[in-house]
Amino acid sequence: MDVGGGNGTVLAALLKAHEGLKGTVLDLPDTVAEARETIAAQGLADRCDVVAGSFFDPLPEGADGYLLSAVLHDWDDEASRSILRRCAEAAGGGRVFVAERIGPDGELHTETDLRMLAYLGGGRERGVAELAGLAADAGLRVAAVHPAPPLSVVELAAA
16 A cells, blocks of 8 residues: 555556555545546556545555655654554554665755755654654664665554
């Protein structure tokens, strides 16, 4: 499930790359129409659902993984904990994947962090250690870090 998946571009790319994969884009009601268009245009409507919802509310359960791609950096620590908690609740024994602009060494770049602070006020980039702290507060632990330049994907599992 691509939580806060916007127009569905990220999930569409994942589905195109992995033929056996099925997915769901979850985003706010104003955004889901665009996600449906993206999924249909890519010929993926038979493998992908689009649902309206907020990552601050209970999420649909049953997905093997919950993806937060460039989501947490928009939010302060309290909101990020809440988002991670909702993903953990829905995932049960599944995984939560956080894709953010973290260097391959697990650290962030000051320039990007300054941009997030200027653009979003409370939002900010976080390194793996900071994400691990937020995840622990949500009942998750870091299971792995997968470099995917210019991003890293932090794989979280139940603590």
